[in-house]
Amino acid sequence: GNSVTQMEGPVTLSEEAFLTINCTYTATGYPSLFWYVQYPGEGLQLLLKATKADDKGSNKGFEATYRKETTSFHLEKGSVQVSDSAVYFCALIRTARQLTFGSGTQLTVLP
Protein backbone atom coordinates (compact mmCIF):
# COMPACT_ATOMS: atom_id res chain seq x y z
CA GLY A 1 0.00 0.00 0.00
CA ASN A 2 0.90 3.67 -0.07
CA SER A 3 2.81 5.23 2.80
CA VAL A 4 4.63 8.44 3.69
CA THR A 5 7.49 8.72 6.14
CA GLN A 6 8.60 12.11 7.31
CA MET A 7 11.21 13.44 9.65
CA GLU A 8 10.44 13.13 13.30
CA GLY A 9 10.00 16.34 15.19
CA PRO A 10 9.84 18.62 16.89
CA VAL A 11 12.21 20.91 15.04
CA THR A 12 13.30 24.16 16.67
CA LEU A 13 15.17 26.80 14.69
CA SER A 14 16.20 30.38 15.12
CA GLU A 15 14.72 33.00 12.82
CA GLU A 16 16.47 33.19 9.42
CA ALA A 17 17.87 29.66 9.75
CA PHE A 18 17.68 27.15 6.89
CA LEU A 19 14.92 24.56 7.08
CA THR A 20 14.81 21.02 5.75
CA ILE A 21 12.07 18.54 6.58
CA ASN A 22 12.64 15.14 5.02
CA CYS A 23 9.87 13.14 3.39
CA THR A 24 10.03 9.81 1.60
CA TYR A 25 7.20 7.80 0.17
CA THR A 26 6.21 4.34 -0.97
CA ALA A 27 3.65 4.02 -3.72
CA THR A 28 2.99 2.13 -6.90
CA GLY A 29 3.10 4.08 -10.10
CA TYR A 30 3.34 7.85 -10.09
CA PRO A 31 1.69 9.60 -7.18
CA SER A 32 1.22 13.31 -6.82
CA LEU A 33 2.99 14.75 -3.79
CA PHE A 34 2.04 17.54 -1.41
CA TRP A 35 3.07 19.53 1.60
CA TYR A 36 0.32 20.78 3.88
CA VAL A 37 0.70 23.19 6.80
CA GLN A 38 -1.45 23.26 9.92
CA TYR A 39 -1.37 26.33 12.12
CA PRO A 40 -2.51 25.98 15.74
CA GLY A 41 -6.23 25.40 16.01
CA GLU A 42 -6.78 25.45 12.27
CA GLY A 43 -7.31 23.01 9.45
CA LEU A 44 -4.76 22.01 6.86
CA GLN A 45 -3.74 24.35 4.08
CA LEU A 46 -2.06 23.21 0.91
CA LEU A 47 1.44 24.68 0.86
CA LEU A 48 2.78 23.27 -2.39
CA LYS A 49 2.47 20.31 -4.71
CA ALA A 50 4.23 18.42 -7.50
CA THR A 51 2.49 16.05 -9.85
CA LYS A 52 5.36 14.40 -11.74
CA ALA A 53 9.01 13.50 -11.38
CA ASP A 54 11.47 16.41 -11.26
CA ASP A 55 8.68 18.94 -10.72
CA LYS A 56 9.46 21.58 -8.15
CA GLY A 57 6.64 22.93 -6.05
CA SER A 58 7.11 26.33 -4.43
CA ASN A 59 5.11 28.78 -2.36
CA LYS A 60 5.87 31.47 0.25
CA GLY A 61 9.60 30.75 0.04
CA PHE A 62 9.14 27.00 0.57
CA GLU A 63 10.29 24.54 -2.08
CA ALA A 64 10.19 20.80 -2.63
CA THR A 65 11.35 18.72 -5.60
CA TYR A 66 9.75 15.43 -6.63
CA ARG A 67 12.65 12.95 -6.78
CA LYS A 68 11.49 9.64 -8.19
CA GLU A 69 14.89 7.99 -7.99
CA THR A 70 15.05 8.51 -4.25
CA THR A 71 11.25 8.53 -3.70
CA SER A 72 11.60 11.77 -1.79
CA PHE A 73 9.94 15.17 -1.54
CA HIS A 74 11.94 17.12 1.03
CA LEU A 75 10.66 20.53 2.12
CA GLU A 76 13.14 23.42 2.26
CA LYS A 77 13.17 27.10 3.07
CA GLY A 78 16.19 29.31 3.02
CA SER A 79 15.24 31.66 5.86
CA VAL A 80 12.44 30.78 8.27
CA GLN A 81 10.33 33.28 10.15
CA VAL A 82 8.53 33.07 13.46
CA SER A 83 5.26 33.00 11.52
CA ASP A 84 6.32 29.70 9.90
CA SER A 85 5.84 27.92 13.22
CA ALA A 86 3.29 25.19 12.50
CA VAL A 87 2.95 21.47 11.84
CA TYR A 88 3.96 20.36 8.35
CA PHE A 89 2.54 17.26 6.70
CA CYS A 90 3.85 15.48 3.65
CA ALA A 91 1.18 13.61 1.67
CA LEU A 92 0.57 11.71 -1.54
CA ILE A 93 -2.36 10.76 -3.69
CA ARG A 94 -2.49 7.98 -6.19
CA THR A 95 -5.47 6.66 -8.15
CA ALA A 96 -7.61 6.42 -5.04
CA ARG A 97 -9.08 9.71 -4.02
CA GLN A 98 -7.76 9.55 -0.52
CA LEU A 99 -4.72 11.47 0.61
CA THR A 100 -2.11 9.49 2.52
CA PHE A 101 -0.35 11.61 5.11
CA GLY A 102 2.89 11.39 7.03
CA SER A 103 2.81 11.80 10.78
CA GLY A 104 3.63 15.50 10.71
CA THR A 105 6.61 17.58 11.85
CA GLN A 106 6.18 20.33 14.42
CA LEU A 107 8.32 23.36 13.57
CA THR A 108 8.99 26.10 16.11
CA VAL A 109 10.91 29.19 15.04
CA LEU A 110 12.37 31.32 17.80
CA PRO A 111 12.93 35.07 17.40
Add this chain to the structure above:
Amino acid sequence: NAGVMQNPRHLVRRRGQEARLRCSPMKGHSHVYWYRQLPEEGLKFMVYLQKENIIDESGMPKERFSAEFPKEGPSILRIQQVVRGDSAAYFCASSPKGEFVDSSYNEQFFGPGTRLTVL
Protein backbone atom coordinates in the same frame (compact mmCIF):
# COMPACT_ATOMS: atom_id res chain seq x y z
CA ASN B 1 -16.32 32.74 -1.00
CA ALA B 2 -16.69 30.81 2.22
CA GLY B 3 -14.41 27.87 2.79
CA VAL B 4 -15.29 24.47 4.13
CA MET B 5 -17.29 24.85 7.31
CA GLN B 6 -17.41 22.39 10.14
CA ASN B 7 -19.43 22.45 13.32
CA PRO B 8 -19.19 22.23 16.12
CA ARG B 9 -15.52 23.16 16.47
CA HIS B 10 -15.32 21.43 19.81
CA LEU B 11 -17.54 18.62 21.04
CA VAL B 12 -17.48 16.90 24.41
CA ARG B 13 -19.30 13.63 24.93
CA ARG B 14 -19.44 11.04 27.65
CA ARG B 15 -18.79 7.42 26.90
CA GLY B 16 -21.83 5.78 25.31
CA GLN B 17 -23.29 8.97 23.87
CA GLU B 18 -23.61 9.81 20.19
CA ALA B 19 -21.53 12.38 18.36
CA ARG B 20 -22.69 14.14 15.19
CA LEU B 21 -20.17 16.14 13.21
CA ARG B 22 -21.27 18.39 10.37
CA CYS B 23 -19.45 19.53 7.27
CA SER B 24 -20.61 22.06 4.68
CA PRO B 25 -18.42 21.90 1.56
CA MET B 26 -17.27 24.91 -0.38
CA LYS B 27 -19.76 26.39 -2.80
CA GLY B 28 -19.75 24.41 -6.02
CA HIS B 29 -18.10 21.36 -4.46
CA SER B 30 -20.01 18.10 -4.56
CA HIS B 31 -17.40 15.74 -3.11
CA VAL B 32 -16.63 15.38 0.57
CA TYR B 33 -13.90 13.51 2.41
CA TRP B 34 -13.56 12.81 6.12
CA TYR B 35 -10.21 12.32 7.87
CA ARG B 36 -9.35 11.58 11.49
CA GLN B 37 -6.29 12.88 13.29
CA LEU B 38 -5.42 11.03 16.46
CA PRO B 39 -3.14 12.79 18.96
CA GLU B 40 0.46 13.04 17.73
CA GLU B 41 -0.43 11.36 14.43
CA GLY B 42 -1.10 12.35 10.87
CA LEU B 43 -4.51 12.40 9.26
CA LYS B 44 -6.05 9.09 8.26
CA PHE B 45 -8.65 8.81 5.51
CA MET B 46 -12.07 7.60 6.62
CA VAL B 47 -14.64 8.04 3.88
CA TYR B 48 -15.32 9.73 0.56
CA LEU B 49 -18.85 10.76 -0.40
CA GLN B 50 -20.70 12.38 -3.23
CA LYS B 51 -24.23 13.66 -2.92
CA GLU B 52 -26.38 10.73 -1.72
CA ASN B 53 -23.59 8.22 -2.36
CA ILE B 54 -20.76 6.69 -0.38
CA ILE B 55 -17.94 6.15 -2.87
CA ASP B 56 -15.17 4.80 -0.64
CA GLU B 57 -15.50 3.92 3.04
CA SER B 58 -12.39 1.80 3.27
CA GLY B 59 -11.04 3.85 6.20
CA MET B 60 -14.18 3.76 8.32
CA PRO B 61 -14.26 1.56 11.43
CA LYS B 62 -16.69 -1.29 10.85
CA GLU B 63 -18.88 -0.51 13.83
CA ARG B 64 -20.42 2.62 15.35
CA PHE B 65 -19.30 4.97 12.56
CA SER B 66 -21.45 6.12 9.66
CA ALA B 67 -21.44 8.99 7.20
CA GLU B 68 -23.92 10.56 4.86
CA PHE B 69 -24.08 13.41 2.39
CA PRO B 70 -27.73 14.08 1.58
CA LYS B 71 -29.03 15.87 -1.44
CA GLU B 72 -29.72 18.91 0.71
CA GLY B 73 -27.72 19.98 3.71
CA PRO B 74 -24.31 19.21 5.14
CA SER B 75 -22.43 15.96 5.30
CA ILE B 76 -22.75 14.23 8.65
CA LEU B 77 -20.25 11.95 10.36
CA ARG B 78 -22.02 10.04 13.11
CA ILE B 79 -20.33 8.11 15.88
CA GLN B 80 -22.57 5.99 18.06
CA GLN B 81 -21.72 4.89 21.59
CA VAL B 82 -18.49 6.86 21.70
CA VAL B 83 -15.46 5.51 23.55
CA ARG B 84 -12.37 7.33 24.80
CA GLY B 85 -10.39 6.09 21.81
CA ASP B 86 -12.66 8.14 19.54
CA SER B 87 -11.17 11.35 20.97
CA ALA B 88 -9.51 13.02 17.99
CA ALA B 89 -9.75 15.86 15.52
CA TYR B 90 -12.06 15.09 12.62
CA PHE B 91 -11.41 17.00 9.44
CA CYS B 92 -13.63 17.36 6.44
CA ALA B 93 -12.38 18.29 2.99
CA SER B 94 -14.22 19.05 -0.23
CA SER B 95 -13.30 19.14 -3.89
CA PRO B 96 -15.10 20.19 -7.05
CA LYS B 97 -14.85 16.71 -8.47
CA GLY B 98 -13.38 13.44 -7.47
CA GLU B 99 -12.07 11.99 -10.66
CA PHE B 100 -8.35 11.45 -10.77
CA VAL B 101 -7.13 11.45 -14.34
CA ASP B 102 -3.50 10.79 -15.20
CA SER B 103 -1.37 13.10 -13.12
CA SER B 104 -3.98 15.77 -12.51
CA TYR B 105 -5.27 16.43 -9.08
CA ASN B 106 -8.40 18.04 -7.84
CA GLU B 107 -7.37 19.81 -4.68
CA GLN B 108 -9.09 18.95 -1.45
CA PHE B 109 -9.85 22.01 0.67
CA PHE B 110 -9.91 21.34 4.38
CA GLY B 111 -12.19 22.69 7.06
CA PRO B 112 -10.96 23.76 10.51
CA GLY B 113 -11.91 20.44 12.07
CA THR B 114 -14.04 19.27 14.97
CA ARG B 115 -12.16 18.31 18.09
CA LEU B 116 -14.03 15.52 19.84
CA THR B 117 -13.28 14.78 23.46
CA VAL B 118 -14.82 11.71 25.06
CA LEU B 119 -14.88 11.79 28.85
